[in-house]
Amino acid sequence: MRLLLLARVHLGAVAVLLLLTLSACLLVSGLPRVMQAAFDQALRESLAGAPAQRTDLTVALRSNGGDQDLREPALFEAQGRRLRTLVPAPLDGLLAPTGHASAKTYDTPVYDSGGLMFVNLGWLSDGDRRVTWVEGRAPRGVSQTRWRGTTIPLFEVGVVGEARDKMGLGLGETRILGESDFAAVKIVGIFRAKDAADRFWSHHGDVLNVRQVQPTGKLDLERYATALIPDAALTRLSGDDRNLSYQWVLPIDHRSAGALDVPGLSVAVDEFERLMRLQTGIYQASTLTTGLPTLLGGFLTALATAQTIMFLVLGGLLVVALGVIVLAVRLLIERMEHGLTMTRARGGSLPQVVGVAAGLTGLAAGSGALAGYALSHLFPGPMPPIVHLGPFVVLGTAVAYAAALVAVTHRAPLHERRDDVAAARPSARRITLEALVIALALAGAYLLRTRGLTTQVAQEGQDPFLLLVPLALTLATALITMRCYPYPLRLFVRLAARMRPAVPFLGLSRAARARSFSVLPVLILLPALAVSVFASVISSGVSSTQRLAAWQRVGAPIKITSERELPADAVERVRQVPGVSRVVPAQTATVQVGHTPERAQIIAVDLARWRELLAGTPIVLPATPAASATPAVPAVPAVPAASAGIPALVSPELRGRGTFEIGWRSRLRITTQGVIATLPGFFTEGKFIVVPFDVDRRPVVNTLLISGDAQEAALARAVPPARVESRAGVLAAIQHDPLTSTVSGTLLVVTVALTGYALIAVVITLVIGAADRARALSFLRTLGLSDRQAERLTVLEILPMILVTTLAGLALGLGLPAALGPGVDLSAYAGGLPVGDYELDLITPTALAGGLAVVAVLGAYAHTAISRRRSLGAVLRVGDLT
Structure with missing residues (x-):
C-alpha cells in the first residue's frame, strides 16, 4: 500500500492526528522555553535588586x-x-x-575626641570619576607637618557634606588622627556622588554617609566618616602605621x-x-x-517551587495530550480496519500490515511533530532538553501504539471479536497489580503529609517523591474509576429495565457494554479535570494570599511615611486630595527601653479609628489596650504622677516586663496590657510597642493611614518629602514578579489546553463509535425508533462516562493541594505569606463539566442527524434482519 494514497483516502483522520500532534509538540516545546526565559528574568531581577555588596x-x-x-x-x-x-x-x-579596588584605614580615631569621632582615610581606584566637588578642590597629595615636636604626614582629603554637618569637618580645617602613630588631615574639598544610586556605592557607603553607632553601655553616639585621598597619598599609607585594608571588587x-x-x-x-x-x-x-551563595540559595528555593508546579501541570498536560493522540491513532486505525483486514486475509504478513499502520501514523504524527517543534522556536527563551525530547516522546508514543494495536488486532487473519457481548473478567494478577498501585498511591500521599520533604531543594534539587505522588494518585483514581464504573451503571440498567420506555434501558445498556477502547476517555478526562481543578485551586489560593500579603505589608489602602514631622497644614492638604475619604494619623519612632542602651520601635495610633478605616478588609487589628485599674494620665508629663502607666501592646520580646519606662521625647511609663506578634503595615518581628495616639502633649505626626481611591502621585505632591505606599501598588508588584506571573500564566494556559483536549477526547470518542452506533440505531429504526429517541439514546450512552469521570477528576483535583501541601511552598509567590487555606472554587470544574456535557449532547445530535440521512441499505447487510 502506498502511504500517500492511504493518507488521501483517510484525509480526515490523518488531519486530526496531525493537528493534535502539532499542538502537543508546540505546547511541550514552547512552554518550557517561555518558563525558562521567565526564570532567567527572575534571576536577573533578583541580582539587580540586591545591593552590589551582596552579589559582587x-x-x-x-x-x-x-x-x-x-x-x-x-x-x-x-x-x-x-x-x-x-x-x-x-x-x-x-x-x-x-572592577575596582580600594585602600581604607579603619577605626582611626580623631585625637582628643573622647573616642566618639573617627575619620578613616580611603582611596578609590576610580573615585575621581564618580564624585563631584561642590566646595573647595580635589586633594592633590601628601606632605608633612610638625606636631608636638615630631614630623607627621599631612594628607589632603575631601569629605562628604554630611560629615561636615554632623561631625564639624569644615573646609580648610586640620585634624589630628590616631593615638600613637599620628597623622594630620586637611579638608580641602567637599564632594558628592555623581550618581548616588550607582551600584558602585553599595561597597563604599562609608564614603557617602556618616555611620552612627550606639556603643553598648553608652548613651552618646560614635560617628565614623571616610575621607577621600588622592593616588599620590598611597605612598604614605602603610599597615605599619595604622589599621589598613585593601579590597578588590569583581562586579557581577x-x-x-x-x-x-x-x-x-x-x-x-x-x-x-x-x-x-x-x-x-x-x-x-x-x-x-560575597552574599551570592545565600542569594542564589533563596532563589533556588523559590525556583524549585515554581518548577514543581510546572512539572506537575506540564506533566499532566503531556499525559492528556498523549491520551488524545492515542485516541486519534485509534480513530485512524479504525478507518483503516477494512483495508488491513482484507490485506491480512489475502496473505499479507503481520509485519506488513503493522508497517503500513505505523508508517501512516508516523507520516501524520511526524509531520505534526516537526511543525510543532519548528513553531516552538518562535517562543522566546533558552532551550532546555525537554524542548528537543518532547516531540520525540509524542511521535514515539503515537507510532508505538499504532503498531501494538494493529499487531494485537490482526495477529490472526479474520479473527472475529465481539467486545460488546460481555466484559472480560480481569485476571488475579491484574487485580493484584492494580490494588498494589492504589495502596502505594495512598501510602505516598500519607507519607508526604506526615514527613514532608527530605531533600533540600537549594542543594539537592527536587524531591522525586513529590513528583511521583501526584502521578500515582491520578493512576490510582483512574483505576478505581474504571473498575467501579460498571457497577452503578448495572444498577441503573436494572432500574431502567422495569421502566416502560425502552430508550433509557438501551442507552445505559450500551454504556455498560462499551468496547474496551472506551476506557481511554477516562484516562484522558480524569487527569485533564484533575490538573485543571488543581491549577484553579492553586491560582485561587495564591491570589487570595497575595491580596492578604499586600494588606499586611501596607496596613491600609494607602500609607504615607516621613522621616520628618508632617505639620498640620500638610495633613490638611492630604485630606483635600481628591479620593481621600479618611485619614488616621500616627507617630512612629525608636525609643530607649528603661535607662539602658536597649532600643525598641514604637507606634502611637488610635486603634479604634484604624479599625474603622480597615472595615471590610482581610486583616484584623489587635484589640485596643484597656486601661489599668489605676487611672493613667492622658497627657503624660515628664515625670508621671500615676503609679500605673500608659496601656500598651508589646511584642513577644518585651513580654513579662509589666510596667516600665521608655525614653522618647520625654520619659513615659508603659504598662503591658497585651502581647501581639505582628502589627500590619509596621512590625513583623523584633521589639515594638503600640500605645494610644495622645501619649504626649503635642503629637508629632510622621505617618498617615488613608482610605479611598486617591492617586499616589497626587498624595506625593501634597507632601513632597514623604513616601507614599499603596496596597494596590504592593499587590501589583507581587503579581508582576517574573516567577509569580510565569506560574499564573502557565496555569491559565495549561487549564485552557486541558479543557480543549478534554472536549476533543469526547468528540473523538463519539466518532470512533459512530459506525457501531449507526448500525445499532439502524436496527432500532426498523423497530420504530424515532429520531428524538435516537438522540436521547446516544446521550445516555456517552453521558455516564462523562459524569463519573468528572466527579472523580473533581475530587482528585480538590484533594491534590491538600495532599501536596507540605511539599509545595508557594509563599515566594504570595508576598512571603504561606498559602495553606485553599478556597473551594468550583467555577472552572463546573464550566468544564458543563462544556463536556454540551459537546456530548451536540455530538449526539450531530451523529443522529448524519445517521438520519443514511438509508438502511447503506448500513445493514443482507441477512441482518432475518
Missing part, C-alpha cells in the same frame, strides 16, 4: 605592612587581573568587564545570568576561594566576601 565578589586583605603594602595604583590593577584568572566557570561568565553582571547556571555558581564561588588560598603571596592572607 569582594577580596579583602588586611595589610600588616612590609611586602603587603601596595604603594601604587598599578599594583592594584595587576592584582585585580590576576584574581580574574582564578575565577572558574560558570562564575567567570558573570563577571563585568571592569546580572544581564548575563541564567537560571540553568545557578546550581554551579555556588560551587564556583567555593572553588574560587580554594584556588585563591593555593596561590602564593598576599592571596593566602586574603578573604573572599
